[in-house]
Amino acid sequence: xxxxxxxxxxxxxxxxxxxxxxxxxxxxxxxxxxxxxxxxxxxxxxxxxxxxxxxxxxxxxxxxxxxxxxxxxxxxxxxxxxxxxxxxxxxxxxxxxxxxxxxxxxxxxxxxxxxxxxxxxxxxxxxxxxxxxxxxxxxxxxxxxxxxxxxxxxxxxxxxxxxx
Amino acid sequence: xxxxxxxxxxxxxxxxxxxxxxxxxxxxxxxxxxxxxxxxxxxxxxxxxxxxxxxxxxxxxxxxxxxxxxxxxxxxxxxxxxxxxxxxxxxxxxxxxxxxxxxxxxxxxxxxxxxxxxxxxxxxxxxxxxxxxxxxxxxxxxxxxxxxxxxxxxxxxxxxxxxxxxxxxxxxxxxxxxxxxxxxxxxxxxxxxxxxxxxxxxxxxxxxxxxxxxxxxxxxxxxxxxxxxxxxxxxxxxxxxxxxxxxxxxxxxxxxxxxxxxxx
Numbered sequence: 388x389x390x391x392x393x394x395x396x397x398x399x400x401x402x403x404x405x406x407x408x409x410x411x412x413x414x415x416x417x418x419x420x421x422x423x424x425x426x427x428x429x430x431x432x433x434x435x436x437x438x439x440x441x442x443x444x445x446x447x448x449x450x451x452x453x454x455x456x457x458x459x460x461x462x463x464x465x466x467x468x469x470x471x472x473x474x475x476x477x478x479x480x481x482x483x484x485x486x487x488x489x490x491x492x493x494x495x496x497x498x499x500x501x502x503x504x505x506x507x508x509x510x511x512x513x514x515x516x517x518x519x520x521x522x523x524x525x526x527x528x529x530x531x532x533x534x535x536x537x538x539x540x541x542x543x544x545x546x547x548x549x550x551x
Numbered sequence: 552x553x554x555x556x557x558x559x560x561x562x563x564x565x566x567x568x569x570x571x572x573x574x575x576x577x578x579x580x581x582x583x584x585x586x587x588x589x590x591x592x593x594x595x596x597x598x599x600x601x602x603x604x605x606x607x608x609x610x611x612x613x614x615x616x617x618x619x620x621x622x623x624x625x626x627x628x629x630x631x632x633x634x635x636x637x638x639x640x641x642x643x644x645x646x647x648x649x650x651x652x653x654x655x656x657x658x659x660x661x662x663x664x665x666x667x668x669x670x671x672x673x674x675x676x677x678x679x680x681x682x683x684x685x686x687x688x689x690x691x692x693x694x695x696x697x698x699x700x701x702x703x704x705x706x707x708x709x710x711x712x713x714x715x716x717x718x719x720x721x722x723x724x725x726x727x728x729x730x731x732x733x734x735x736x737x738x739x740x741x742x743x744x745x746x747x748x749x750x751x752x753x754x755x756x757x758x759x760x761x762x763x764x765x766x767x768x769x770x771x772x773x774x775x776x777x778x779x780x781x782x783x784x785x786x787x788x789x790x791x792x793x794x795x796x797x798x799x800x801x802x803x804x805x806x807x808x809x810x811x812x813x814x815x
Contacts, residue, residue, distance in 0.1 A: 407553070448657070504631075
């Protein structure tokens with residue numbers, strides 16, 4: 388067992404983990420934060436996407452010990468404390484960015500990261516699609532997701548190009 | 552995943568000492584290959600030594616026509632670096648198209664080249680640009696570094712510390728990506744360097760290789776048509792469910808011509 392301290396959604400969490408524990412296992416099974424999903428478990432689908440120090444990563448391909456001393460944000464840390472949805476979450480609801488919803492936590496976490504990464508430029512549809520490369524959805528055909536991300540980005544103050 | 556002990560050294564010397572102390576230790580950089588390998592129980596290291604806490608392995612500097620990148624620098628940082636984009640845009644472009652954003656936020660230059668996956672992008676940049684690998688004990692030219700499929704000149708416990716890329720007169724990289732993984736089915740870097748034209752191919756063979764016939768033709772006439780007749784033998788190329796060796800051989804020519812056309 389290794390003792391780690393990870394700040395998760397703003398609160399320091401001290402825990403003992405086996406070195407082989409994945410970050411997603413630590414979040415789901417030890418902290419019971421089950422909003423982060425495991426889809427493929429092979430680094431492809433992105434359902435497990437969380438932020439470490441503001442950057443999107445796949446929690447199924449990160450060891451919990453690698454997050455020691457870092458700031459982790461999961462989907463549970465995105466909405467306001469009173470439950471008011473984050474503008475990106477609200478946009479997913481408004482623009483039908485989901486059907487079954489399994490990929491949605493990862494999509495939202497990737498969307499938030501891509502908006503921040505592209506603050507300096509206009510967010511075009513091509514950029515949104517390219518930046519969602521690491522997230523798979525098997526229901527929507529992505530149209531609603533791309534529209535949601537564009538609307539959410541706009542609500543976050545980003546400059547957004549035309550999205551069909 | 553099998554159980555292992557975990558070390559988190561702060562210096563390269565501590566990392567090397569930790570490696571020696573383990574019976575069968577493994578370094579971990581970004582872990583984007585190692586963790587999936589461990590999950591499939593394809594490896595069972597006694598110790599996993601995490602290099603992410605070593606400050607000396609991080610960072611990008613540009614000086615004297617040389618771009619030097621720390622082994623622990625992630626692909627996203629190389630892609631986003633204004634210095635790299637200005638000095639060697641082809642290198643920033645290459646880094647920006649590895650895997651996906653989440654992979655680029657974790658995966659590192661040192662991890663990629665030490666693994667030497669035949670379909671990885673970085674080997675084409677190192678060999679194409681004539682880079683030098685600085686390890687914890689010596690300097691190795693890129694061509695001597697990559698020795699075969701998943702094989703490098705690194706000795707057990709030897710660490711990649713940084714890679715120095717000479718700034719070329721012009722260079723470009725393109726790949727035919729696997730549509731699912733974005734690994735290179737074939738990737739080609741063409742560079743005009745102080746030492747002449749270099750053409751490096753990844754994805755096609757067991758390990759990155761140069762194409763002397765194309766380099767000679769481009770030295771005479773830097774245009775796509777100059778290399779349209781160069782035949783790449785398929786005999787030693789990779790063949791898998793994504794592409795046969797003959798298909799890859801053909802792709803090398805097609806991609807190389809596109810790359811040359813983009814900077815001719």
